Amino acid sequence: MSNPAIEIENLSKEYPTGFLHLKTKKSLADLTMQVQEGEVFGFLGPNGAGKSTTIKLLMRLIFPASGTARILGKSIDDVKMHQSVGYLPEQPYFYDYLTATEVLDYFARFHGLTPNDRRLRVEMMLKKVGLETARKIQLRKYSKGMLQRVGLAQAILHDPQVVVLDEPMSGLDPLGRREVRDIILELKREGRTVLFSTHILSDAEMLCDRVGVIVGGKLRGVGTAGEIVGMKTEGMEILFELRCNKNDSPLVSRATRTGERYRLQLPEDELYATLEELKAAGARILSVTQIKPTLEAFFMNLVEDDRAQASAVEVS
């Protein structure tokens, strides 16, 4: 079993609210989770769920009310930890008076690279994110997507073992998103650990070894996309053929017909009785499958539950 690259223990964050800051609002509650070395971990949640808060806590941009975290065994309070970690902020913005080459060279200096190494790494990164031709343009003239690419380049500039990306697909067109996906997959092939937050579920399903779903500041599930959605089964689906059209079984009227095939969805406990009934009606059973919710459905259920709970609290 691989070692954890990121370990989060009981991490909580509160923000002061109100005019005098006398009240507090919890934006993250006792978050405990691990990201294993070499895995791509997707951090899913709606806006305001606590994804960026968690990432900012890991990057020591904000400080926790309680709890600890380690990256590659080093406490997040240890600034040397950042030598092996790359970070892309959400909607990144850089010094707009610099060119892409200058901004990458600037960041590379903090990693103690020699001038020659800096030049080589900067060239390599510009090529990787497709900004070779725009390298001498000041960032104030860059589009949002181009800034996102600069952000990605500075995050992986120093060859980090752990890469933390906050909404890396945000602001990108389909081509840009595909390029970012390719970079994440390349990082995985190189054995690096990637933690990225997103609310684009298809990206998470496509890229992640495991995902964590966070809603309302609480972690609601961690596992592979399959494990997450497999936590509950929504029923069974029977696919069958019926040659005789004149069948008046109520089951047939409940089924959805496509050509000669019928698709029938039913609760799990009714499966065996229904199969017997279909057999008696002369149906040929083609397949029986479990209906599992998609990640999107699982995600939406959680969000709706959370909203319902919040409004129940408000009413009471």
Add this chain to the structure above:
Amino acid sequence: MKNVYTVATNTFREAVRDRVLYNLVFFALLMMGAAILVGQISLGIEQSVIVSLGLTAISVIGLFIAIFIGVSLVSKEMDKRTLYALLAKPVERWEFLLGKFAGLVMTLTINTAVMALGLYVALWTVKHPLQSSDVYILVAVYLILLKLAILVALALLFSCFTTPFLAILFSAGIYVAGVFAQNLRTMQTVDIAPAAMRILKAVSYALPNFENFNVMGAVSHGRVVPGALVAHATLYAVAYCAIVLAEAAAVFSRRNLK
């Protein structure tokens, strides 16, 4: 200290690219106008007028840069979120602050040095050749620079915990109070209760005493500035900046970014 140097040089580059040094054009025009005017209307007091005007302009322009850009050093980085990527590098927060401070002091040094050169040119046009005592103009410029360094440190401290607008108000307020700090220290009055007087004295010692850096009167009349005064002012400025920057670092080290 390598990180401090990297942040400082970038801060200087930002000031240059954001055209902060354009104020030099204004200064040059002011000095040229003054030289022409003084040459026509002053009799025997050309040096005094030109030096006073030049040093005042250097001080006022420097004050604006120190306060306005000093406050924006941290607040702009937080508002625009350029700080996020930087603080996720192996950089201590105090290194960032010290780099920002050093970068603006570097900008002010170059700005002030060019203005001092302009002052000498203006002086030369109304009174040539220059005299050996004119070298003390440089001492006055150096002391102005020390005063500006203290203001940058204060602006940096205020911007670490309050809004830019309030930080500008606080910095300007401290500057005005600091100009009168010496008067507060030596004030003798019977109308104030002894306890209040003690508090007032304590406050006057906490305020930066900008009178330590004011040799404009002496220099404009060609008088000598004692070396001891320069050494004292230097030590005072270094110690004051160190204390204020340490406070700023302490505040900023636990500051949550937005």
